[in-house]
Structures are given as C-alpha cells and as structure tokens.
Amino acid sequence: MSDPAAVEFEHVFKAFGNRKILDNVSFKVNVGEALCILGRSGTGKSVTLKLMIGLLKPDSGRVCIDSADIAHSNEEELSRVRRHMGFLFQSAALFDSFTLGDNLALPLRRLDKSKSRSEIERAVDEALERVGLDLDKAKMPSELSGGMRKRAGLARALVLHPTLLLVDEPSSGLDRITASEIDDLLLKVKKKYGATLVIVTHDVRGARRVADHIAVLDRGCLIGFGTATELEKSDHEIVRRLVTES
C-alpha cells in the first residue's frame, strides 16, 4: 500500500491570461515529508504554494490536501482544510497595524473559536517562545529585523499546530547564518511535530538539508522530482545545475 499523501497535484494547469504558469504538473508529498521546490524565478513555484492553500484555483486538474480536492471545495470546506495548514509568506506578511502578539492571535481567533482569551494568550506565548521571540510580543512588525520578521511569520504559521506547513522563500533577504537558523526551525517543526513541509526556495544548500524530496520546476513544467542524490544524476541539465550548485 502506498504512503498517504498530504498533498497531491494531478495534471494541474494554471495560466494568467495568455501566460502559462503551470503546465500539466503532477506530484505527491507524503505525510510527514519535506518537499523543496526549486526553479528559476517566474517558473510558478509560489503559484504552486498558493494553489495548495486555495488562494488560487487551477484552470484544470486536481489539488488534493489530505485527499480533499480543494480546487473544487466551497469556502466552508476550504476553511476546514486551512485549519490544519500554515503558510509562511516570502515577506512574512505580518499585519503591520498589529503587534506581534495580535498577529499571532488572529489565526486563533478566526480559525479556532473554541479557545478562550487566556488560552489564546498562552498559545501565542508558546509559539513566540518556540521561535525565540518571546520578549518581542508587544513590538510592531516595523520594529523587527528581517530575520525576526521571518521567525515571527513562522510563529504565526505554526500557532495552529498545522499538519501541513507551506513556506515561500524562507531564506530570501537573509544572511547565511539567519537562513540556517530558519532551516533549523523548519527541521524542528518536521521532526518534533511530524508536520509535512512544502518549501519553495532558491537556497539549494538549505533544500538539501531539509528536504526528503526535491521538485524542480522550469517554465511551468515539472522537470525533476526525487531525492537530491537522484536529481544529481538527472539527464536534464537545468536539474543537475540547480541541485548541485551551492
């Protein structure tokens, strides 16, 4: 019997106007695994993540999260699926008119109505402590450094204890050491909480550290999928170059 899939793309097509973004993309991420998506800029990596959380709908094909086809789900079903997902945006996307604490409390207030005010406070404190920002709860996003914002974004993505964490460019704009710290946090999330990770990145070194599998996209097509070692031997030159560069 095959492993249960946390994420499954089946023949997904997506275009913006005449511009083809994803062209017949199919892959699967098993529960508890980490998939890193590599590729040149503008090859549809971020779109792939946004399809997974239902921010975009495919033109055709199926996007299944825990066997639920979210491309054809209504808002209620989508909300139920999203309750188990976290999304770390490239720019962290912290709400700049909220304090860090309120940024983390919002998902809890919106998606977990069973929690009392004090339980929300506790959950926020725990999430901030996990990423080392427990002393910065009252700060506004503008008062945080790039690395702190990324970690805050990660804390917000983790506050609902997601089983699927989507991460868009975790190391962009960060120095090597800070990027490595973010990778450590992602590894911890994977190992300690058993979460499935899908990470879009340009950082090959980070990808090799964190990923069980790597997918390579080029011009909307999936041109490589496998472990780093497998992809090093790929026939496709772009795949080989992307995976071996560091």
Added chain:
Amino acid sequence: MVGEVSHFGLKGLVDAFRPPFEWEFFVIQIEEIGWQSLPLIFAAGLALGIVLSMHTRGTLVQFGAEAMIPTLQSASFFNELGPLVTGLLVAGRVGAGIGAGIANMRVTEQIDAIESLSVDAFKMLVVTRIVACILILPMLTLFMDFASLAGGFFSEYLVSHISLQLYLDRAFRTVEWANFIPPTLKTSVFGFIIGTVSSFFGYTTNEGSEGVQRAATNSVVLSSLLIILADVILVKTIFFLFPRDAL
C-alpha cells in the same frame, strides 16, 4: 473602469449587510478616518470661517448689511462649503491613506495572508472602510460647519465686538432643518465615493511599490473629481426635493 469601480462599490454595500460583521476592524476605521481627521477638519473650518467673514464684511459693509454676515456665513457653510470642503479634505487625507494602505497590504502579501486564514479580506478591509466613510463624513461636516462659525465669530468679534448670542441668533435665524439636514447627509455619498474609489485602487493594485504610489495618487484624484461631479447632481436633487432651498 467605471463599471469595475461601480461593481466594487455595490459589492461593498451589499456585503455590509451580510454577516459576519467585522466590528473590530470597523471601530479601527472609525478611529482612523473620523477621529484622526478631526484636527484637520477643525483647523480648516476655523480658517475658512475667518477668511469668509473677512471677505464678506468688505462687500456687505458697502451696503450697510454687515448684520447679514453671520447669516451668510451659516448659509454658505451649511449648504455648500462645509460638505464640499469636508469631502475634498477627507478625500486627500483618508483617500490617499486607504489607497496606499490597502495597496501596501496587497504588495506585501498581507491580503493573501488574511485569505489564507479563510477570512474574507474584502469584508475586513474594504467594507469596513466604505461603511466608516459613509457614516463619518456627515459628522465631520458638522464639525467643519461649527468650526467655521467659530472662526466667523472670532473674526467678527475682533472687528465689531458682537456678542456670541447675537452672532448665533443671526447665524441660525434663517436656517431650517430642511436646508441643513440634506446637505449634511449628502456627504454620505461623498464618503461612499472616497471609500469605494480608494479601496478599489488599493485592492486591485499589482505593481509593487510603484503600484502603492499610483494607488494613493489615483485615489485622491478620482475621489476629488467624483465628489465635485456628484455634488452638482446632489445639489440639483436637493433643490428638486426641497424647492425652498433653491430660493
């Protein structure tokens, strides 16, 4: 684009009556759009009241009609200057803020982040702003009207030492509810225009930091233009519905 903006505004109005209601964010908008505009509205009203009083005195004195200054002052502000200037000032201050603020949220993926939480970003960001603008504009207009009367009284007092009671008596002698309420309430339409146009440019931007700048500029320019055009139609409508106002 007219069709898109109209559809956007109508959707905003319809969604305003559809639960769940975003009370928390609505209160924030009331504070940002209303409370924070008060100093600007008050200062502008006071200054305009003084200036109008000085100008009219120069003319009316020639006809021995300086006693009419408070009446002219109240008629000018209650009927036209108060609503229009308030609309234009709010379009400048709030319109730019809404346009740039929402556009920035779009560019920095904050709107995507809201939607990823299954929260209706349109209701949270757009509807709250449109409704806040609709409700706040008449109140700000009242502040503008009374600040202008205060400015007019101040100016008159320095010249003629008129008492406050006499000034107010002359100012309100000819004012009736029918020529005070409709012009004040018409600013709700200005509020709808400001909220809709600014939110539209912010919400639909997709051009990075340049898009933020463009959203702010377009919000102010189009809001101001539409307010002036709408004013012509609304004044004509008020004259039609309340014929005595036209006299």
